[in-house]
Amino acid sequence: MVLGYELPNLEELYLDSNNFHGRIPNSIANSSKLTKIYLFHNNFISKSPELSFVTSFTKCSYLIKLAFGDNPLNGILPVSVGNLSTSLQYLYANNCDLWGNIPKEIGNLSSLILLSLNGNQLTGSIPTSVVDIQKLQVLYLGSNKISGSIPDTLCELQNLFALTLSQNLLTGAIPDCIGNITALRFLYINANRLTSSIPASLWLQNYLLVLNLSSNFLSGSLPQEIGNMKVATLIDLSVNRFSGSIPGTISHLQSLIDLSLAHNTLQGSIPESMGKLVSMARLDLSYNNLSGNIPKSFEALRYLTYFNVSFNDLSGEVPTGGCFKNFSSQSFMSNEGLCGDPIYGLLPCHTTGPKRRNLKLRVVFALLGIIVLITIAMALGYAIGRYRRKNLVENTTDFAPGTTLSRFSYYELMQATQGYSENHLLGSGSFGSVYRGTLNDGREVAVKVFDLQHQNAFKSFDVECEVLCNLRHRNLCKVISTCSNQDFKALVLEYMSNGSLEKWLYSDDCLLDILQRINILIDVACALEYLHYGYSTYIVHCDLKPSNVLLDEDMVAHLSDFGIAKLLGEGESNAHTTTMGTLGYIAPEYGLEGSVSIRCDVYSYGIMLMEVFTRTKPSSEIFFGELSLRSWINDSMPNAITRIIDSKLLVPEEEDYTEKLKCLSSIMELALNCSMENANERVNMKDVVVALKKIRIQLLT
Template identity: 40%
Template sequence: MLLKLTNLTTLYLGGNQFSGSILGSIANASRLVRVDFSNNNFTGHIPSMGNLPSIQVLNLEINELVSGGERGMDFITSLANSTQLQVFSMATNRLTGRLPLSIGNLSRQLSLLVMGENHLEGNLPGEISNLVGLTMLSVEYNSFTGIIPPSIGTLPNLQNLYFHRNQFSGKIPESFRNLTELYEMGLKSNLLTGTIPPSLENYQHLQILDLSVNMLSGTIPREIFSIPSFGKLLNLSWNRLNGSLPEEIGNLKMIQAIDVSNNPLTGDILVSIGDCSSLLYLNLSRNSFQGPIPKSLSELNGIEYIDLAKNNLTGEILASLERLQFLQLLDLSENQLQGNIPTGRIFNNATAVSLDGNPQLCGGLLNEIKIATRNFSQENLIGEGSFGTVYKGTFSNGTVAAIKVFKMEQHKAFKSFLAECEALRNIRHRNLIRVISVCSNSDFKALVLHFMPNGSLEQWLHERNKRLCIKERLEIVQDVASAIEYLHHDCESPVMHCDLKPSSVFLNESMCAHVADFRLAQILVNAANKGSVSSTLGLKGSIGYIPPEYGIGEGVSTKGDVYSFGILMLEIFTKKKPTDEMFTGEMDL
């Protein structure tokens, strides 16, 4: 068809689902000015374009075009006669191999050269610097290696430079000082070394500077912050930059995002950062910043994201941060903050604030618990008793825990909490539930316990869909006996559980039994003093499991736990509760 359309000047086929090869006969339409084949499914090689002297726009992006073989890049060489070419895009295809040196023979009027998202490799030809009309050079998401050609710095009109996601090495060329029209420079995710050139101050029109994920070292040059129009992004993260932030950072009145995370930067977070009045995103995490959080952060009225995690910050969290009405995420985790946690606005949203890893912070663990349990959601509820509710929680470090939250409105719940804390404070045994942490403030008490994925022994004995073989029952009996022996004979002061029953025994992933629920536990103060105990709660054991002598007012003793253990063992092997109707008359326990 194109053989006959010799007067055709514009051919737009973009945004369809055309497939197959681009026909070589396109060159017969020698008067073509604009060609757009983008956003299709074209495959095969790009044909020679040697007979298109008037072509100004050639857009081949977002297809499946390839360039394998010795002559796979000949189409670039063939465009040398297209002296009016202004826009050439072959981005987002499957082009491979090295760019030919003949790329430097393209039109001097070429403004946009777009080759990103292919599989191009080797050195970037320095001959590209012949294309003095370039305003955009885009080679991102390829596999180019070697140094960035210094000759690129001689392109007088260059505004957009996209070299990110390649394997360029060496230093940022000194010749880049000449790119005074630069608007955006993206060198992210390469292997660049050396320092950041102070001559970047020459970029008086700069809006975006992304040097992240390289191996740049040295200090951040203060000259960067002398560009008054710098308005969008400064990203220096994931490098090896040291020293402190320059005081001049406050000069960036128009900047919207600053990211210097994952560097070994030191010193205080500067008060002057509060002068960055247009800031929406601030990431200073994973450095070694110290000192307090500056009050000036509260003056960033439009800020949406603040990440100061994993530094050495001290002092209190500013209550004035509550005023930031657009703040959506605040990460202050893993610092050395202390004092009270503010309660207004964002601090009421457990998923928006991260404070874990600040052990001296009042309420810090509570916030972690809220996040871990999705604010105590019903779907995380795994059990409930008279004094507490148990939730499954997953913490930010991946730890899965059972979180027992005490019902403080219940009479004696506070004493129950104290009893468990006292009993569990110094005991360590493989068959006792392990306490990970304790959370306690004026109106909230919780124990963070090791999670038992196989639930309670009560479930395994009395739910229809669960079965225990004889071997498993014997092993559970041995585990419980081992725990009770430890409590009675190996603790500094003997501990009596006082409420041993199947619902107080939990099973881990290996079906190893762990004794839990120490809310009624009693600690024998002086074994030689007629068995006197320090009583934290009135005796409340469970009917059927407490020994008869407790019912006539005799004091608790280790023998009472032994009786309860016997009842428990009977239930394990008979699957009958001690309150079952079979245990009446002559069978009365």
């Protein structure tokens, strides 16, 4: 389809992901009243390498927004760009194969608020004339081949909010005056060739949210002043040449979510005070020369899902409480002095001297205490048995080994659910039903009652007990108790007040925005990462779908329903089963051969990722023959993505529409990589977690 317009009274033109092709006609400029031109995500080419259509747009004297990114233009940005309307505020020319220098005439656009030239092949240096764009708030020049140094003139842009210079060929030092940009909140200068140390003024940026200086040749030590960046959420200084110790003042960064100091030459111990970083979700200190113990205070970091201290000189016992229950041996490799739980791939710790004697005394006293308790219990049992011999309780409660859960009888659960009434029914599945209940102490719970008429119900109950009672992760549904006898089996679970993800997706009364959906999918990915890598054996969920993702009052997702989960034995990477998951979500090898591995979960996760952002079930009636949800999305990428995305997520008039579209495109690419037909080609859940968190950061910036 070729574009041709001559509409003199046209004020706004939107052509986004419509698969238009051909050249961008200069005749668009005849619509002299145009204020906004969007030509994103098409297949336009230019008439000449100098992009003559840009010159024609200089006739649009009222132009405020101009966007022609994500087109294969393959040209240079002409000097005439400086003759565009002085009222122009937004210029998007990202990902359109631009080459050559950025013309110095760009400085004539004095009203420009946003300039995006990301993802091109631009060369030369950053023109010093950008200092004349005093209203500039966002400057994106990342993923080009720009060389030279970062000009000091950038420091004079006092309204600059976000600066992205990543993945270029920049050399020299970061300007000393960088701290003078008091409005700066996001700074990306990663993946360049910068040298020298970080200027002291940068640590005075009290309101900087994101600082990424990774993959450069920066050196020097980290100063105590790093503690001034109290609102920062991400600091990445990895793959540089920093030395010295980690300053204790880093504990002042109470908002920090992601910290990476990996691949440097840092020495000394890990500050105990870092246990105060209560918001921390990712911490990477790998590939340094750190020594001493892993602080036990880290057990209090309840949101920490990724932790890596591999390839250091750490010693002592690895903590086992709190978040450490979710980590695997990958977090602690190549630290010869570390010891602890074999689940971490470590040798057990040996106690010697006075500590050993104290341990023996504690063991002796503990045994004496147990003997006394057993004697008392036997005496009480005998007395009660004589008194109530004819009134034995038929319903008992069983628990997984090592758990200390409350006991509930069959009658207590019946009372809590008002006789398992229809009014309390939350949902039904293959092996039973789930009811909402209220305990005597006022706690709300979910009671999952197994239908023992089903031949696999007993096995399903045993599997869920083994999985849920032994595993601990913030994104797994928590077991409060189990109740079991020959005629009745039930799990008492934590009640999720916001119901299932499926309810939120398909109910007209509920709405999830992009960020909420990403957060939920990250929660599910973290749960799967733990099941696949954080336990002593591989655990395959086998039935991943939105109805098995439950949301608590804070909209945190919890993975549930492990009735057909598979626990692979030591050394096993796959198993065979005759119990099938839900059609549409199961991997090809699972459905055809009954072959189950952690890659099956990755496939199901990819399908669920597609469903969540398209709001279309894989079992939808629109799919028939060879057309499936996956092929539908694959055929729509990348140019027609707006046709498949849930219409509630994208409003073309939004200012962040383009960034949302990029994030959604990245999510769909990730979903396709998860659901490859060949199991060996699928990404793993560790990489999925990292990818989604990067997308979330992009969306927030």
